[in-house]
Amino acid sequence: MLFNSYSFVILVFITFILYYLPTRRVQNTSWQIIVLILASLFFYGYHQPELLVLLLASVAVNIAASYLIIHGKHGFEKLAAFGGVTLNLSILLFFKYSPLVARTFLLPDLDAGSFLMNLPLPIGISFFTFQGISLIVDTYRNLNNEAYRELIPASLAEHSKRVLFFKAFFPQLVSGPIVKAYYFLPQITYKAFRAINWSYCFRNLTLGYFFKMVIADNLKDVTSTITFPYFEAESTLTLLVVLFGYSMQIFADFAGYSLIALGFAALFGYQFPINFNFPYISTSFSEFWRRWHISLSSFLREYLYIPLGGNRKGAFRTNANLLLTMVLGGLWHGAAWSYAIWGLVHGLALVLERMAGWNTHTRSHWLVQCLKGVFVFTFVTFAWLLFKLPDFGHVLAFGKALLHNYNRPLNTLPVTLTVLFSIPVLAYHAWYLAGSVIPSHEVLKIRLLKTEPYVLGIMLFMIVTNSGSSTDFIYFQF
16 A cells, blocks of 8 residues: 555544544553554555465564563573574565575576565565564563563563554554664553644655655656666766666655655654655765665664674774675665675775775865765765666666767756756755754744745645656565
């Protein structure tokens, strides 16, 4: 079920009414959780009800492992944690990476290869698996933390309900943000209607839907120009401009989803962490990963990079840990070697940046900062080719077209549309820069803030009048 579908709007409306049912005079947290669980299961199983079996199996693993860590037999906590994480990863590896194994090591015409190639990819499996892992690891790490132990009730039924809610809550179920257990579980309390932050919800939902429906959904038709084999007929300049447009599209698509998720979660009284913090203003690769898909970056850092040793084992181990973390982070995005290469490319950039001492905290001339920003953005944009063209052979063919098609005429229509629909994304980042550069100019800052309601009004108008054709969010495939 898409966030921008009429069926979803109806689901949210009904859920909202039942959740804040005015006839209930008692502050009943259990009622609210049950309402959201049922809505979330309906949301996830709307098109493919059979996928609910896998989601519930994953939830069951995490219920059992986390409960046994706190309330099981003393001395078996580590075994429960290890078993839970292993089962989580096994489910993810089997359903997501079996086709990659079959393509790489097995012939498709063999029975085993054919079976693995045809396994369905459950929507959102990477997101809800990582959340389950965070629950188990956080529970084990806080084994002696009384405040955290209270979040795992002695009643197995109550614990099951809370974990099912944590993993299935529909705003973040299929495309994040990846909400960690220690962040979400303490929020499970009664939510009052009067406590809703309407301005926060409205701002995030409007901006999120604008990014998705107006920017990303219109750019997706334009960026089809750089899919195989269409890019072979286009000029070098056309390809460069449209590739820039794809960089705008993937940001608008995923950042749009994250903002919508934040808005709907807040509508029901829950806070999600910010997932995008104006990533295209980054002047280093480490800064980019502090701003892009923040929930994934922080998950990989907390649950992979630091346990591997982080930067505590010397320069060689630090660089090796960075590379391994980024390659695995790349593979998290999709079951194709191009995603691993994408992660490796970013990992090498981080390693070289670290070795060169390219530190964003070091003060430098504004022109130098601008040049760094342009370089990082250009690098990131070219790396997105591995997302747009998962077949690495097509990436090489695209590079060949860039080198040989410089004499071909400019295709003005996709170039014009790319520029037109990229302007709001650039303006969004420029707005942030203006606010950070001129903090001392209070009058100018107040004037900028006063224009916000008019900007949001224009966005609403554009959503109604100029949305592109509806399509899945790019990160649904992950």
